[in-house]
Amino acid sequence: MLLSYQKNEANATKKKSKYTFCLVLTDLFNEKGYHMEYNADNVFAKIIRGELPIQKIYEDEYALAFYDIHPKAKIHALVISKALSTDFSDFIDHSSDDEISGYMRAITKTVTLLGLDESGYRLVFNTGSDSGQEVPHLHAHILGGEKLQTENL
Numbered sequence: 001m002l003l004s005y006q007k008n009e010a011n012a013t014k015k016k017s018k019y020t021f022c023l024v025l026t027d028l029f030n031e032k033g034y035h036m037e038y039n040a041d042n043v044f045a046k047i048i049r050g051e052l053p054i055q056k057i058y059e060d061e062y063a064l065a066f067y068d069i070h071p072k073a074k075i076h077a078l079v080i081s082k083a084l085s086t087d088f089s090d091f092i093d094h095s096s097d098d099e100i101s102g103y104m105r106a107i108t109k110t111v112t113l114l115g116l117d118e119s120g121y122r123l124v125f126n127t128g129s130d131s132g133q134e135v136p137h138l139h140a141h142i143l144g145g146e147k148l149q150t151e152n153l
Contacts, residue, residue, distance in 0.1 A: 038084045038085070038136075038137075039136060042135055042136055042137045043135055044080045044137035044139060047080065048064055048080065048082055057077055057110055057113055057114065058106065058110045058113055060102070060109075061082065061102065062083070062102030062105075062106055063082060063102070063103050063106030063107070064079070064082065065077055065079040065080075065106065065107075065109075066078060066080075068141070072141075073143035073144060073148060074145030074146040075121075075142070075144045075145030075146075076141065076142070077114060078139050078142075079106055079107050079110050079139065079142065080139040081139070083095050083103070083138060086136040086138065087125075087126075087127040087133060087136070087138055088125045089127055091103070091138045107123065107142070110142060114144065114145075116142070116144040119144065119145075121142055121143060121144035122141075122142070122143040122144065122148050123141070123142060124141040124143065125139075125140055125141075126141075
C-alpha cells in the first residue's frame with residue numbers, strides 16, 4: 001500500500017480535503033489489520049505529497065531520497081518509503097515483496113548516487129521511541145563521506 005497510490009485515490013473523490021485523505025487511510029488500515037494507525041500528517045507524508053521542500057537525491061515509485069536538514073555526518077541522506085508504514089517492523093509485516101525489494105533497491109541506488117559504494121556508509125533504521133525514532137514513517141538514514149564513530153554500536 002503506497003502513499004502516492006492512496007493520495008491519488010483520495011484525490012479522485014469530490015472532497016479533496018486532508019480529512020477525506022485521513023478517512024481513506026483509516027479505512028484501509030482497519031481492512032489490512034495494521035498494528036498502528038498511520039498519521040497522514042507526519043512530515044514525511046507531507047514531503048511525499050510535495051507539501052514541503054527538500055533537496056531530492058532520488059525518487060521512484062517506492063521511495064524518495066533527500067538530504068537530512070540536520071546532518072549527523074558529512075553526508076546524511078534519508079530514504080523514505082512511499083508505503084504507509086510507521087516503522088521497519090510495520091513495513092515488513094504489511095508490505096508486498098515488490099514494495100520491500102523496491103525500497104531496498106532505492107536505498108542502494110541512493111548510496112551509488114552519493115558516491116558511497118566504495119568508501120562505505122552506515123545504514124540506520126530507528127524503530128520506536130527507545131531507538132530515537134522521531135517521525136512515525138519508515139525511513140532509513142544513510143551516513144558517510146567520512147570516518148564514522150563506532151561508539152554505542
